[in-house]
Structures are given as structure tokens and as C-alpha cells.
Amino acid sequence: MAVAARPIPRAQQHAQEHDDPREHLMHDPKPRGEMNAMVLESMHTAGWRFYAATGVLMLLVLTCFFYAWYYMIANGLGVAGVNRPVFWGIFLVNTVFWIGISHAGTFISAILRVMKIEGRRPFTRAAELMTTFGLVQAGASIFMHMGRVWLAYWLFPFPNERGLWPNFHSPLMWDFLAINTYLLCSTMYLFLPLLPDIAMVRDHTTGWRKVPYRILSLGFRGTEGEWKNLQTAMNIFAFAIIPVMFSVHTIVSWDFAMAMRPGWSSSVFGPYFVVGALHSGMAAVAIVLFMIRSTMKHMTYFIRPEHFNLIGKLMLIVSMTWAYFYFNDYLVPWYGGDKWEKLLQEFTEKGPLWYLWYIMLIANIAVPWLILWNRKWRSTPWLLATVGVIINIGMWIERYVIIPEGLTINRMPFTWRLYVPAVEIFLTIGTISLFMLLYMLASRLIPIIPVWEVQEGQAAHMLRKVGKAQVSTVSDIE
Amino acid sequence: MAEPVMLLALFEDIEPAANGITKLRELGVKDEFINVISGLPFPGRVLGRPNAVTNVSKIALLGSVLGAGLGLFLLYGTAFLYPLQVGGQPLYPIPMAFISTFEMAMLGLMGFAFLGLFVDSGFPSYTPKNYIPEISNGKIAVFFQCAAAEQRQLIESLTRSGAVSVKPAEARQL
Amino acid sequence: MSTELGLPVFTNTSEEDLGGRWGMVIDQDICTGCQACVAACAMENNIPFVGEVDAAYGRSLQWIRIERFWEGTFPEVKMTPYQPMMCQQCHRAPCEPVCPVFASVHSAAEDLNLQVYNRCVGTRYCSNNCPYQARTFNWRDYTDSSLHPELTTLHNQLNPSVTVRRRGIMEKCTFCIQRIRQSEDAAKAENRELQDGEVVPACAQACPADAIVFGRIDDPESRVSQAARSARGYHHLEELGTLPRVTYLKGETDGRRG
Numbered sequence: 001m002a003v004a005a006r007p008i009p010r011a012q013q014h015a016q017e018h019d020d021p022r023e024h025l026m027h028d029p030k031p032r033g034e035m036n037a038m039v040l041e042s043m044h045t046a047g048w049r050f051y052a053a054t055g056v057l058m059l060l061v062l063t064c065f066f067y068a069w070y071y072m073i074a075n076g077l078g079v080a081g082v083n084r085p086v087f088w089g090i091f092l093v094n095t096v097f098w099i100g101i102s103h104a105g106t107f108i109s110a111i112l113r114v115m116k117i118e119g120r121r122p123f124t125r126a127a128e129l130m131t132t133f134g135l136v137q138a139g140a141s142i143f144m145h146m147g148r149v150w151l152a153y154w155l156f157p158f159p160n161e162r163g164l165w166p167n168f169h170s171p172l173m174w175d176f177l178a179i180n181t182y183l184l185c186s187t188m189y190l191f192l193p194l195l196p197d198i199a200m201v202r203d204h205t206t207g208w209r210k211v212p213y214r215i216l217s218l219g220f221r222g223t224e225g226e227w228k229n230l231q232t233a234m235n236i237f238a239f240a241i242i243p244v245m246f247s248v249h250t251i252v253s254w255d256f257a258m259a260m261r262p263g264w265s266s267s268v269f270g271p272y273f274v275v276g277a278l279h280s281g282m283a284a285v286a287i288v289l290f291m292i293r294s295t296m297k298h299m300t301y302f303i304r305p306e307h308f309n310l311i312g313k314l315m316l317i318v319s320m321t322w323a324y325f326y327f328n329d330y331l332v333p334w335y336g337g338d339k340w341e342k343l344l345q346e347f348t349e350k351g352p353l354w355y356l357w358y359i360m361l362i363a364n365i366a367v368p369w370l371i372l373w374n375r376k377w378r379s380t381p382w383l384l385a386t387v388g389v390i391i392n393i394g395m396w397i398e399r400y401v402i403i404p405e406g407l408t409i410n411r412m413p414f415t416w417r418l419y420v421p422a423v424e425i426f427l428t429i430g431t432i433s434l435f436m437l438l439y440m441l442a443s444r445l446i447p448i449i450p451v452w453e454v455q456e457g458q459a460a461h462m463l464r465k466v467g468k469a470q471v472s473t474v475s476d477i478e
Numbered sequence: 479m480a481e482p483v484m485l486l487a488l489f490e491d492i493e494p495a496a497n498g499i500t501k502l503r504e505l506g507v508k509d510e511f512i513n514v515i516s517g518l519p520f521p522g523r524v525l526g527r528p529n530a531v532t533n534v535s536k537i538a539l540l541g542s543v544l545g546a547g548l549g550l551f552l553l554y555g556t557a558f559l560y561p562l563q564v565g566g567q568p569l570y571p572i573p574m575a576f577i578s579t580f581e582m583a584m585l586g587l588m589g590f591a592f593l594g595l596f597v598d599s600g601f602p603s604y605t606p607k608n609y610i611p612e613i614s615n616g617k618i619a620v621f622f623q624c625a626a627a628e629q630r631q632l633i634e635s636l637t638r639s640g641a642v643s644v645k646p647a648e649a650r651q652l
Numbered sequence: 653m654s655t656e657l658g659l660p661v662f663t664n665t666s667e668e669d670l671g672g673r674w675g676m677v678i679d680q681d682i683c684t685g686c687q688a689c690v691a692a693c694a695m696e697n698n699i700p701f702v703g704e705v706d707a708a709y710g711r712s713l714q715w716i717r718i719e720r721f722w723e724g725t726f727p728e729v730k731m732t733p734y735q736p737m738m739c740q741q742c743h744r745a746p747c748e749p750v751c752p753v754f755a756s757v758h759s760a761a762e763d764l765n766l767q768v769y770n771r772c773v774g775t776r777y778c779s780n781n782c783p784y785q786a787r788t789f790n791w792r793d794y795t796d797s798s799l800h801p802e803l804t805t806l807h808n809q810l811n812p813s814v815t816v817r818r819r820g821i822m823e824k825c826t827f828c829i830q831r832i833r834q835s836e837d838a839a840k841a842e843n844r845e846l847q848d849g850e851v852v853p854a855c856a857q858a859c860p861a862d863a864i865v866f867g868r869i870d871d872p873e874s875r876v877s878q879a880a881r882s883a884r885g886y887h888h889l890e891e892l893g894t895l896p897r898v899t900y901l902k903g904e905t906d907g908r909r910g
Contacts, residue, residue, distance in 0.1 A: 169749040178577075224527065412785045
């Protein structure tokens with residue numbers, strides 16, 4: 001017996017069914033010359049708001065970063081809030097936070113490239129800039145926490161008269177190796193795909209401004225040999241920097257896991273911190289992309305709701321993974337009965353700073369899980385950026401809970417004491433301002449969109465007729 | 479007289495450029511006298527060109543070996559040079575070797591890949607070169623060397639193939 | 653063990669050598685909590701005054717502290733024995749492997765944990781890793797007379813055998829290593845062995861109840877070895893495996909020592 005088919009009511013049709021393919025960047029190609037002109041114009045346009053924001057940031061950097069740090073070096077760490085037993089405070093929180101932010105850049109420009117996720121094309125450079133500038137802040141925060149920072153060069157292994165070397169048994173020296181490797185390699189990885197775009201800017205600039213671009217472009221022209229070398233180097237970097245990224249935050253987590261402190265010596269810290277880094281990093285990418293799209297000219301062509309959708313999906317997945325690791329780290333001491341770890345959990349949840357724990361859980365789990373499941377909400381730039389801000393606040397608090405709160409409770413109850421931050425607050429504002437300032441300067445000095453990669457993607461995408469539908473296909477020309 | 483001249487044929491798109499290069503080869507211009515400069519990377523088979531060869535991977539591999547050696551020295555070499563006992567841990571521990579060797583090997587791999595690019599492509603180079611700014615605007619430029627006598631014939635057949643322009647190439651400051 | 657220059661030879665001591673050389677026994681049952689040891693240690697080792705505000709915030713630099721605990725609520729309060737706590741000179745010290753510049757190293761010669769002031773860059777990982785919270789940090793220049801002119805006269809009582817530390821440096825109890833060295837030098841000059849009880853750290857010297865006993869643990873007949881064998885003896889946080897050199901004597905052993 002034939003089954004009569006009935007048409008689906010229009011209201012129930014899938015939202016994607018009648019998408020205009022030109023909504024997607026890869027199916028909306030423009031001539032390269034036009035895209036170049038758009039990017040150049042966005043670089044050269046700076047309204048009064050840009051100058052006002054840059055001025056404010058410069059002021060904040062001068063006072064809250066340079067002067068506050070000078071004051072602390074001159075007067076000693078006593079002007080900060082650290083004491084016994086909380087020997088590490090917000091400086092280490094900031095270090096971990098900024099390294100976390102920097103991981104998102106590598107995730108997008110390396111992992112998404114290796115996995116050939118085409119949606120990454122317009123914002124790999126914006127993400128890589130976050131990596132470089134985030135690592136600058138992390139490095140600054142590490143130097144800030146040192147008691148005799150003017151002797152920091154002793155951590156560098158160099159032959160000297162006394163024959164002394166640094167101690168590679170120490171997780172801090174592993175940090176030194178890993179963070180320096182990551183900083184150098186991600187800066188090189190930022191530069192490689194930037195080279196053809198710098199050559200483009202060189203070709204379109206005249207006068208004294210051309211000189212730095214000519215020098216930086218190294219004489220790149222785009223010959224077959226140069227492209228082959230560049231792509232080979234980029235492939236090596238893309239594959240190699242992924243394990244480095246995982247190792248860096250694992251090693252940072254080992255600063256805490258190697259210590260004999262309740263709540264710190266947990267074997268799950270390695271992957272837990274890596275996922276936490278991705279969590280705050282992806283959220284920061286959403287914020288940065290929103291800022292770029294709303295403040296820079298022509299960016300609405302390059303950065304579209306589909307990209308926020310991609311980042312939103314990644315944010316949701318990472319948030320779930322973070323919740324999984326946090327639950328692991330929580331359940332084991334809750335169940336296991338080590339009296340010091342139970343005391344620490346009690347202090348975290350019911351002590352004077354109980355509200356931080358609740359804010360952390362709401363911001364890192366509840367907010368993303370409630371909002372990011374919806375495709376329309378994910379694709380709304382301002383909403384995703386707001387969720388990004390909330391997640392970053394939650395992840396900063398998570399590190400605060402681990403570091404200063406974790407140090408307050410130890411096995412010598414006579415020494416328990418709360419941590420009251422002082423000059424660290426100014427220095428935190430200083431590092432955030434410096435990050436934003438560096439980013440704003442970079443946005444006007446180098447093209448923030450990798451135009452050649454966008455065009456490469458557009459050339460590889462086409463619409464194919466399958467049945468009655470126009471289907472997007474990507475050709476894999478390697 | 480077969481005095482070689484350098485010509486530049488400018489193409490808008492991949493198809494005409496590939497056709498033009500085929501035409502050039504048919505008319506006797508050898509592969510090593512053709513140089514394709516473009517604003518996008520094209521694999522050899524797309525334009526009908528031999529695959530480019532790179533030394534970057536070999537240089538990078540050398541770097542990773544040197545890096546691994548550096549990592550081992552930092553852990554074991556320094557402990558041998560100035561032994562200091564800490565925390566009851568062995569003087570030549572094994573777990574740290576994984577960390578130190580891995581990080582330095584990666585640094586060597588990527589650092590030498592980066593330098594390999596410089597070395598293999600001759601970066602930085604600021605002497606005048608064959609180039610026109612339209613390349614970074616998406617055009618494909620085919621520079622080729624031919625005898626002065628064949629010039630006109632090649633120009634004609636390339637223009638028929640779809641070249642936007644064919645004219646003498648001049649080395650300019652980039 | 654020493655070379656001709658008299659430098660201690662640093663070797664990787666084996667696990668079996670757990671006896672060690674210098675050790676201490678503290679009898680909590682006779683400690684009166686008078687803090688004379690705290691004062692004497694401060695005088696002997698040039699520990700600066702940090703001022704009221706910093707001391708209240710947990711930044712006092714005393715290398716030894718008297719911990720007091722109580723049970724019950726007022727007025728039915730029962731005091732528990734006082735607990736002097738200082739660097740336990742762990743044989744397997746957790747503070748040592750974590751210093752990135754080797755400022756905290758182990759001395760095989762004396763089996764003590766050494767803090768090298770001029771090498772410390774102040775990362776404070778060692779103090780985070782000390783389970784006894786025995787380490788303190790110079791948060792400011794507490795002895796700088798240009799900053800604290802009122803303290804200038806106190807400079808007259810500084811001990812010339814001990815370094816004066818500036819800001820950014822970790823410090824901790826050294827078992828008065830300057831006194832150990834002085835006595836060892838005196839014994840060598842007089843061509844004799846060190847007698848038991850000849851080396852007296854400042855805290856043991858000042859204690860009116862004689863609750864602190866110090867000496868050579870590798871000599872089984874020394875006073876400190878005999879005291880350490882007491883049935884009341886235990887080590888703090890023994891389960892962590894730090895192998896401390898300080899034995900505490902307390903009536904309730906909680907089955908900590910057989």
C-alpha cells in the first residue's frame with residue numbers, strides 16, 4: 001500500500017535549507033586586489049575613538065604596569081599581598097591565565113589548520129597575535145613574582161666563572177625551557193604566514209612607511225621555490241607546535257602538582273590545566289573577534305556569524321571537557337578522605353571566599369551550557385563575546401581558587417592566613433592594558449586578516465549541484 | 479644573435495596561466511628558464527610545472543637532533559660539570575630527560591625550519607629583482623628567458639593564450 | 653669528607669645513610685612556651701624586626717615559632733603541649749629540587765639543608781613546597797637604615813658570623829651552622845674530636861627548661877641520640893617521607909613511634 005507523502009510545513013523546515021551560500025565567506029569571493037584594499041583601508045583608518053582608546057591604554061600601561069612594577073622592585077614584594085603561607089598570589093594567577101589565553105591562538109592556527117577546518121581562515125592571525133601578546137604578559141607576570149628579579153638571568157644556562165648552572169630538577173626550569181620554546185616558536189609561526197601579507201603591504205605603500213615593510217618582507221616575491229619553502233616550514237610548525245602547546249601548560253601545571261600541598265599534588269593537573277587554558281583562550285578569541293569586527297572597517301566581510309558559530313561550538317565542547325576534568329579533581333578528594341584536602345574543599349566552598357567558588361562554576365559551566373547550544377545565539381557576535389567575558393572571569397577565579405586559596409590551607413594549621421592582594425591589582429590592570437595596547441598597535445601596523453589564506457580557501461571552495469541542492473565542496477589541492 | 483632576453487607574461491587566472499606555460503614549453507622554452515611568481519601558492523601540477531624542491535625539512539630535522547642533544551646536555555652535562563645533591567633525587571634523573579629533550583628538540587626543529595626558510599630562499603635579500611606589485615593583487619606572473627629572435631612569436635602566442643600583457647621584465651627594487 | 657681546600661664534597665648520598673650527622677630533639681612536655689628560643693635565634697642570626705603591620709599579616713621572619721593549640725571553648729579550655737617548629741633539615745628535603753637556581757641544596761658533609769643567600773632569586777617555590785612552612789622570606793629591606801633610621805643602633809648587636817639578608821631572599825633555620833663550623837674549627841685547631849654538647853645552637857642555649865637537645869645523631873651514645881630513642885618520640889608529617897632530623901617528644905604518641 002503506497003504511503004502518501006505530505007509536504008513538511010514551511011515552519012518546520014530546517015533553518016539551513018534555504019541559506020544563501022554567499023553568506024559564507026568562502027562562497028563570497030572578491031578579487032584579491034579588492035580584498036587587499038579593504039584590509040589596507042582597515043589598517044589605515046583610525047578614528048578619534050581609536051586614538052582615545054590608545055591614549056587611555058598608554059596611560060594605564062605607564063601607571064599600572066611600569067610605575068607600579070618599578071615601585072614594587074624598589075620597595076620589595078612587601079607592597080604586594082603575599083605572605084606566609086600564601087607565597088604565590090595573583091602574579092602566578094595572572095601567569096597561568098595569560099598562558100591559557102595564548103593557547104587558543106595555537107589551537108586555532110595549528111590544530112584547526114592540521115584538521116583542515118576551513119572556517120579558521122580569516123582569523124588565524126588574530127588568534128596568533130593573542131598568543132604572542134599573551135605570552136608577553138605571562139612572562140612579565142613571572143618576572144613580577146620574583147624577589148630579586150634583577151638576577152633573573154641566572155635562570156638562563158650560560159657558562160660562568162663560578163661554573164654554576166640552573167637546576168633542571170625544578171619545574172620552574174622546565175617552565176623556562178617550555179615557555180621560551182613556545183614564545184619563540186609561536187612568534188616564528190606568526191611571522192611565517194604573515195610574510196606574504198607583509199609583501200602585499202610593501203607593494204601598496206610608498207614613502208618612509210614602506211621602509212619597515214620592505215625590511216620585514218625579506219625580499220619575498222612569491223616564486224615557486226619561496227612558496228614551497230614557506231609551506232613546508234608552515235606545515236612543520238603546525239604539526240610540531242601542537243605537542244609543544246600541550247606540554248607548556250602541562251609543565252606550568254606541574255609547578256603546582258610537584259608541590260607537597262593539599263589540593264595541589266593532583267595527578268590530573270596536567271590535562272586539567274591544558275583544557276582550562278583552551279577554555280579561557282577560546283572565550284578570549286570570541287571577545288577579540290567581536291572587537292575587531294565591530295571596530296575595524298570592512299571586517300564584517302571577513303569575520304562573519306559563521307565564524308562565531310564555529311568558535312561557539314568549540315567553546316561549548318571545551319567547557320564540557322573542563323567540567324569533566326574539574327569533576328575528576330573534585331570527586332577524588334571529596335570521596336577519598338585525606339583530611340587536609342577535605343579541609344581545603346570545606347574552606348573553598350564554605351569559607352570567607354565561598355562566593356568565588358560559586359561564581360566560577362556558574363561562569364564556566366552554567367552560562368556556556370545554557371547559551372551555547374543554540375545556533376542562533378552562537379552566531380550572534382555580541383552575545384558570544386559576552387559569554388566569552390563571563391568565561392574568562394570564571395577561569396581567572398578558578399586559578400585564584402587553586403593558587404592563593406590552595407595555599408591558605410596547608411598541613412600546618414598554625415600558619416593558615418588569608419591573602420589580601422595589594423599592588424597586584426594594579427599590575428593585573430597593567431598587564432591587561434598592555435595586552436590591549438599591543439593588540440591595537442598591531443592591528444594598525446600589520447594586516448590582521450591573512451588575505452592570501454582567505455583567497456586560497458575561496459579558490460578551493462565551490463558550489464556543486466547535488467539533486468536539487470547547491471552543496472558546498474572543498475577541493476584539496478596540496 | 480641568440481641573446482637571451484627576460485620577458486614577463488601577466489595572467490589574470492589559473493587556466494590562462496597554465497595554458498600559457500604549456501604554450502611556452504611547446505615553443506621550446508625549457509622549464510628551468512621559466513619562473514612563476516604568484517600571490518597564492520600553486521602546486522606544480524596545477525600550472526604544469528615541475529614540483530619545487532625544498533631543503534627545509536632536512537634542515538629542520540638536523541635542528542631537532544641538535545636540540546635533543548642540547549636538552550640532554552642541559553640536564554646531564556650540567557649535573558656532571560657541577561654536581562649538587564637536591565632532595566634525595568638522583569644526580570642523573572630520567573623523567574626530566576623527557577621534558578628537557580622534548581622541548582629543546584621541538585625548539586631545534588622549528589627554529590631550524592624557520593632558519594631553513596631563510597637559508598633556502600636566500601632571505602633577506604634587498605637587491606633589485608624581477609617583480610611587479612600586481613602579483614600581490616592576485617595576478618600570476620610568468621617570467622621566462624628566450625632568445626631575442628623568438629621574442630615576437632612567443633609574445634603573440636601568449637597573448638592569444640589569454641595573457642593580460644607580455645613585456646620585457648625589469649629587475650626593480652622591491 | 654673534604655678536599656684539600658676544605659670544601660665539602662657534594663655527592664649523591666645513598667638511601668641507606670639515613671642516620672645523618674646533626675640532629676635535634678625537642679621535648680614538648682617540658683617546653684613552657686616562653687619564646688626565649690625565638691628571641692635568641694633572632695639575635696644570633698640577625699633576623700630583623702618586621703614591624704607590627706607586617707607581623708600581623710604573617711610576614712614575621714622568625715626562623716623558629718612556638719605553635720600553640722587548644723581544645724574546647726572558653727572557659728573549659730585545655731592547652732595542648734607547645735610546639736616549637738623550625739626547619740626540620742629533612743634528609744629528603746622537598747624544598748631542594750624545586751629551586752631553579754640551586755639556592756637550596758643538601759650538604760652531604762653535615763646532612764643539613766643549606767640556603768645559599770647570595771644565589772636566591774626569590775621565586776619562593778621552596779617555601780611553597782616546605783610541608784612544615786619553616787621558610788620565611790624577606791618581603792622588604794627590613795635592616796636598611798636609610799629606610800628605618802630608628803633601627804640604626806640595633807646594628808651594633810648584629811652577629812658578624814651571619815650574613816645580613818636584603819629584600820627578595822629566602823631564609824630559614826640553619827641549625828646555627830656558624831656555631832657548628834666555629835666549634836669544628838676550634839676542635840681541629842686543638843687537634844681533637846668534637847665533644848658531645850660542645851655545639852649548642854642559640855635556641856638550645858637560651859631554653860630555660862632545657863627542652864632542646866642538639867648533637868650528633870650518628871653517634872649512638874650522644875645525648876640527642878639517646879633522647880631520640882625515647883618512646884615518646886615522633887616526627888612531624890612522617891607520612892610525607894621527608895626524613896626530618898628533628899625528633900619531638902610528646903606524651904601522647906598516637907602510635908606514631910613503636
